[in-house]
Amino acid sequence: MISLATLSGLKVSAQQDPIYNQYMFNPLVINPAYAGSRNQMSIVILNRSQWLGFGGGAPNTQTASFHAPLLQGKVGLGAVITRDVIGPVSRTGFSGAYAYRLRLRTGKLAIALRTGLYNYVFDWNKIEYKDSEPLANESKTTGWVANFDFGVRYSTKNLYAGLTLLNLNNPNLHFLKSDTSNFASALSRHVNLTTGYALELNRDWVLKPSTMLRYEKNPTGSKVNGRTQTGGILIADLNVSVLYKNMIWAGISVRSSKALIAVLEYNISKQLRLGYSYEFTLSKLQTTNSGSHEIFIGVDFGRKRRPKIMSPRVYF
Numbered sequence: 001m002i003s004l005a006t007l008s009g010l011k012v013s014a015q016q017d018p019i020y021n022q023y024m025f026n027p028l029v030i031n032p033a034y035a036g037s038r039n040q041m042s043i044v045i046l047n048r049s050q051w052l053g054f055g056g057g058a059p060n061t062q063t064a065s066f067h068a069p070l071l072q073g074k075v076g077l078g079a080v081i082t083r084d085v086i087g088p089v090s091r092t093g094f095s096g097a098y099a100y101r102l103r104l105r106t107g108k109l110a111i112a113l114r115t116g117l118y119n120y121v122f123d124w125n126k127i128e129y130k131d132s133e134p135l136a137n138e139s140k141t142t143g144w145v146a147n148f149d150f151g152v153r154y155s156t157k158n159l160y161a162g163l164t165l166l167n168l169n170n171p172n173l174h175f176l177k178s179d180t181s182n183f184a185s186a187l188s189r190h191v192n193l194t195t196g197y198a199l200e201l202n203r204d205w206v207l208k209p210s211t212m213l214r215y216e217k218n219p220t221g222s223k224v225n226g227r228t229q230t231g232g233i234l235i236a237d238l239n240v241s242v243l244y245k246n247m248i249w250a251g252i253s254v255r256s257s258k259a260l261i262a263v264l265e266y267n268i269s270k271q272l273r274l275g276y277s278y279e280f281t282l283s284k285l286q287t288t289n290s291g292s293h294e295i296f297i298g299v300d301f302g303r304k305r306r307p308k309i310m311s312p313r314v315y316f
Helices: none
Strands: 002-004 041-049 060-070 075-086 089-103 108-123 127-129 140-155 159-166 172-177 182-186 190-197 205-217 232-244 248-255 259-267 272-281 292-301
Touching: 075 108, 089 140, 140 172, 232 259
Parallel strands: 002 127
Antiparallel strands: 041 060, 041 292, 060 075, 075 089, 089 108, 108 140, 140 159, 159 190, 172 182, 190 205, 205 232, 232 248, 248 259, 259 272, 272 292
16 A cells, blocks of 8 residues: 555656666667667567555556568668556557668668657555545546657667657646646656677677666656756666677666666577566665566577678677
């Protein structure tokens, strides 16, 4: 149960976009410009269980993503289905992406747009009220919200850089509104900047450092203790991983929001891969949970287009 004090006249920021540990293995969930980049139809199914042992209200996320190239790789189409639960709020959504891909002399440039539709459900039964009566007669309140994202990505055979602008329209969803109460959820604007580089150490080993900077702006009108919030939050991920014989990726990440993450991807075959990550909390929350787990399975269909001239291994 979640304890809630008086909510009269309160507008808060609730469900935000999930943070993924294995974004380097499944970039579509953070950047629509990745659509079509694998040069074949690709599907990834992911489950994230955060803060195990925390009790009721711990975040839990399931994602299914799909993308494929069209028109000889000049266009990429993608789709993501997400189910996200945190506390009394659950969100189910679908988003579709369109990427236009340009082949440059030095690499590939993709520019993409994505739009999504999300259904929010607020379960009032999960709230313990103190010093006030329940704010809603119904046990659950639902609502719909649409959002728009923009992404750009540049890649060569051994490096990439991406920029994503999320929730451009800064949508708001009011769960309940009356003369005495106003409880709302807002999707704040996000900016994601990702970079990565693959360094071939020898025939068997590849070193790949990568980074992600995530800036989350406070939603317009969000308040804490009656004060309107300005500015935002900056979260940085630093990752170093190694690839062995083009089969096993293993690495470690450090997150500025006080988390240490181990990541692993195993390429079972050219069409099938599995990934797992364990996140250890370094903040005061570490005494309340046993960490976070994230697992995914990826499947590629069809054959990649064979180049006229055999090229070196391509990592991005």
